[in-house]
Amino acid sequence: MDKVNLTEKLALIGEHWKPHLVAELDGYDVKLVRIKGDFVWHKHDEEDELFFVVKGGFRMDFRDRQVELGEGELIVVPKGVEHKPFAEEECQVMLLERRGVINTGDAPAGELTRQTTPRI
DSSP: OOOOOHHHHHHTOOSBTOOEEEEEETTEEEEEEEEEEEOOOBOOSSOOEEEEEEESEEEEEESSOEEEEETTOEEEEOTTOOEEEEEEEEEEEEEEEETTOOTTTTSOOOTTOOSSOOBO
C-alpha cells in the first residue's frame, strides 16, 4: 500500500516502447512507458487496453480514423480492435492491462515485443 510517484518512476525509464510495471490490482497491471515514433499495428483478442497520457501527446491510429490525445486524456481500446500508437515527440503514458498481455498483441514478435515487463 505504498504510493507511486509517476514522475519519479518515468524518470527511471530510458528507452522508448519498453513498458515497466509499477502496480498491480485485481489481475491488472499498471505500466508506464515512454513512446516516440511508430509502433506496430496489432490487436488484443481477449483484452481491452487503457492508455492515459501523463506527459506530452500521441495519436492512436485505427484502420478507420485517428484520435489525438493530450496530457490528462485517456483512451480505451476495446478487445479485438486493431490499433497503432504514434508519437511525433516523446510522450509518457500509463497503461492499464490485464496481467500477461503482450504489448504487440497478435503482431508477429519483433524488436518492440516485450514478453516480460520489469518492475520499477
